[in-house]
Amino acid sequence: MEARGVAILGATGSIGRSTLAVIRRHPERFRVVCLTARRRLEELDHLATEIDPDFVVLAEPPDGGFDPVWQGEWRTGREALAAAAAAPEVSIVVNGLVGFAGLESTIRALEAGKRLALANKESLVVGGDLVLRAWHGGEGELIPVDSEHSAIIQCIRERPAHEVSRIILTASGGPFRELAAGRFPEVRPEDALAHPTWSMGDKITIDSATLANKALEVVEAHLLFGVEYDRIEVVVHPASIVHSLVEFRDGSTIAQLGYPTMEVPILYALSSPERLENTFRPFDPVTASPLHFEPLRRSDFPMFELGVEAGRAGGSLPAAYNAANEVAVRAFLEGRLDFPGIARVVRTVLERTEGVTVDSLEDIRRADTAARDLTRGTIAA
Ligand code: NAD
Ligand code: MG
Numbered sequence: 001m002e003a004r005g006v007a008i009l010g011a012t013g014s015i016g017r018s019t020l021a022v023i024r025r026h027p028e029r030f031r032v033v034c035l036t037a038r039r040r041l042e043e044l045d046h047l048a049t050e051i052d053p054d055f056v057v058l059a060e061p062p063d064g065g066f067d068p069v070w071q072g073e074w075r076t077g078r079e080a081l082a083a084a085a086a087a088p089e090v091s092i093v094v095n096g097l098v099g100f101a102g103l104e105s106t107i108r109a110l111e112a113g114k115r116l117a118l119a120n121k122e123s124l125v126v127g128g129d130l131v132l133r134a135w136h137g138g139e140g141e142l143i144p145v146d147s148e149h150s151a152i153i154q155c156i157r158e159r160p161a162h163e164v165s166r167i168i169l170t171a172s173g174g175p176f177r178e179l180a181a182g183r184f185p186e187v188r189p190e191d192a193l194a195h196p197t198w199s200m201g202d203k204i205t206i207d208s209a210t211l212a213n214k215a216l217e218v219v220e221a222h223l224l225f226g227v228e229y230d231r232i233e234v235v236v237h238p239a240s241i242v243h244s245l246v247e248f249r250d251g252s253t254i255a256q257l258g259y260p261t262m263e264v265p266i267l268y269a270l271s272s273p274e275r276l277e278n279t280f281r282p283f284d285p286v287t288a289s290p291l292h293f294e295p296l297r298r299s300d301f302p303m304f305e306l307g308v309e310a311g312r313a314g315g316s317l318p319a320a321y322n323a324a325n326e327v328a329v330r331a332f333l334e335g336r337l338d339f340p341g342i343a344r345v346v347r348t349v350l351e352r353t354e355g356v357t358v359d360s361l362e363d364i365r366r367a368d369t370a371a372r373d374l375t376r377g378t379i380a381a
Contacts, residue, residue, distance in 0.1 A: 004091040005033035005054075006270070007084050009105055011047055012037040014201045015096030015119040015145065018262045019270075020047070026276060033089045036081055038101075045070050054089055057081050059101075081105065086112035092270060094145070095120040098203050099326045100319070100368050103127050106134075107361065113139035117269035121146055121220045122326075125311065126319040126364055132223060142224070143269040148217055149224060150265035151243035151256035153272075159248070161226040168245040168253075169217055170237040171296065172197050174209040177238060181300040187339040189332060197240040197260050206329045207303075210342055211296070215307020219318060222311065229312050234304075236294045258283060302343040306350060316367035317355040323371035324349040331379050341379075349374050 006023060010016045016035075023030045036057040037044040048056045048070035055073035058066075059081045068074065075084070085093045085108040093109040094117045095102050102120035106127060109116040111134050118124060121144075124131050135142045144150055148169050156164060175194055176187065192209040193202065200208075207213035218232050240260040247253040258264055259281055267278055298305055303325070310321035324346040331337035337345065349371055358364050 001029070003027070003029055003031040004270075005089045006030050006092045006094060007034040007036075007087065007090040008032060008094045008096065009036045009081070009084065009102070010038075010096030010098065010120075011035035012040045012043045013096050013098070014199065015094070015262065015266070019094050019096065019117075019266050020051070022263050022267045022270065025279065026270075029276065030092070030270060034084050034087065036084060041066055041068070048072060055084075055087075057084050082108050085109035085114065085116075090114060092117060094266070094269075095123065096145075098122070098201060100126055100322060103131075103364065104361065106131055110134035110140035110142065111138055115141040115143065117143050117145050117266065119145040119266075121216050122322050124223055125216050125219045126322050126368065128223065128314060128318060128358070130358065130361065130364065143272055144220070144224060145262070145265050145269045146217060146220065147240075147260070147262065147265045148244040149220060150268055152221060152225065152246055154256050154268070155244070155246035155254040156225065163249055164225070164227055164246055165231065165249045166247040167221055167225065167227055167232045168247065169214065169221060169232065169234045170240070170242050170244050170293075171211065171214045171234050172208065172240045173236040173238050173294075173296075174211065176209055177236065177297075181297075184300075184340045185338050189335070192332075192339065196238065198262075202333060203326070203329055206332065206342075207325070209339075210303040211301040212303040212307055212325050212342075214296075215304045215311070216322075218308050219311030229308065234296050236296055238292060238294075239288070241288045242291060257288070259288075303346065306343065306346055310350060313355050315355040315357045316363070317350065317353065319358070319364050319367040320350060320353045320355075320371040321346065323368045324375040327372050327375040328379065337379055345375060345378050348378050 008016050008019050032051050033054045035053050038059045045068040057075045057080045061076040082104040085105040092115045096119045099122045102123040106123040193205050195205050221232050243256050245255040310317040328342040328345045
């Protein structure tokens with residue numbers, strides 16, 4: 001069997017590095033065709049020297065050019081990044097970009113009939129029906145990398161949505177699971193960046209602390225599995241051992257378990273339905289015991305409700321929610337906004353945004369830009 005060509009979008013990030021670790025163990029099955037990074041020239045150069053892909057993309061090259069060690073093909077700019085997802089040598093696209101910036105790659109990969117291993121959940125949430133059309137209207141495959149959705153797809157195993165009575169997504173609860181809401185104004189970026197169970201990029205780590213990440217995941221589950229919002233629930237499970245559960249109409253509930261590592265869902269997204277050898281820590285139910293679950297503190301974490309409501313409303317509102325969140329998270333990390341300010345600002349932006357239907361990438365871009373402008377104005381006010 002010939003090795004499948006893989007494009008790793010966001011190769012210098014947390015998902016990118018885990019993907020490389022997985023692929024290094026399966027050189028006979030996967031071959032890295034393309035690596036991309038936003039600005040980390042030296043890191044990308046280093047990876048390219050080690051892996052020698054067909055080409056690399058630097059999305060935001062430095063002014064005044066650069067002089068890399070790796071003498072292969074360097075492509076630069078946003079269009080080159082989007083085009084990489086549809087390159088003929090590529091069979092699997094791992095989208096490990098962050099936020100709205102990943103949308104065009106998601107659509108291009110699906111339209112070009114690739115297998116899309118999707119970590120960049122924001123692109124599915126903001127793109128909504130547009131992404132579903134690109135997926136269902138063509139030859140492309142969409143396999144989630146998000147650990148909860150990887151669990152769900154493994155539990156559902158292609159049974160139709162009407163046989164599923166409930167999807168129960170697990171949430172770690174983040175670093176402030178037990179912190180009284182009255183103390184949220186004191187929270188510093190370094191506290192929010194200290195996630196108890198997962199080591200990830202900055203943006204998703206803050207989203208895990210506000211629970212915006214879980215809202216994005218509810219919308220992601222709705223779009224991926226076609227299950228109504230009323231049948232998608234969230235339960236807090238601090239140890240992140242049970243990655244999610246699916247209850248079927250006959251009363252059987254199936255869960256997927258494992259120690260928290262992204263390498264398992266990444267490998268599954270690359271190889272499924274086949275299961276390949278992996279070097280993993282054998283699961284020990286006794287060590288993992290007891291499995292504890294508790295309800296979500298919805299009123300203390302308003303980013304959850306705001307995101308699910310935006311998802312239910314559809315149209316341009318998920319894009320507005322996502323854009324406002326991206327800008328507010330950046331402001332929090334840069335010390336320009338306090339922690340409760342993230343939800344405060346996003347709520348204001350959503351209240352001032354009139355949802356419209358979106359039919360094209362252009363429509364979604366417009367909604368994204370308008371919400372970013374409104375968010376910056378709200379933070380500055
Ligand atoms: P990260 O910040 O560690 O890495 C992001 C990568 O994307 C980097 O290579 C960066 O250069 C590139 N990038 C970022 N912004 C870009 C832009 N505007 N244009 C071009 N390239 C850009 O992020 P991460 O933690 O790896 O997360 C990536 C995605 O995967 C996110 O959507 C996140 O929600 C999702 N995800 C991550 C994890 C995890 O364990 N890290 C788990 C589930 C889902
Ligand atoms: Mg997740």
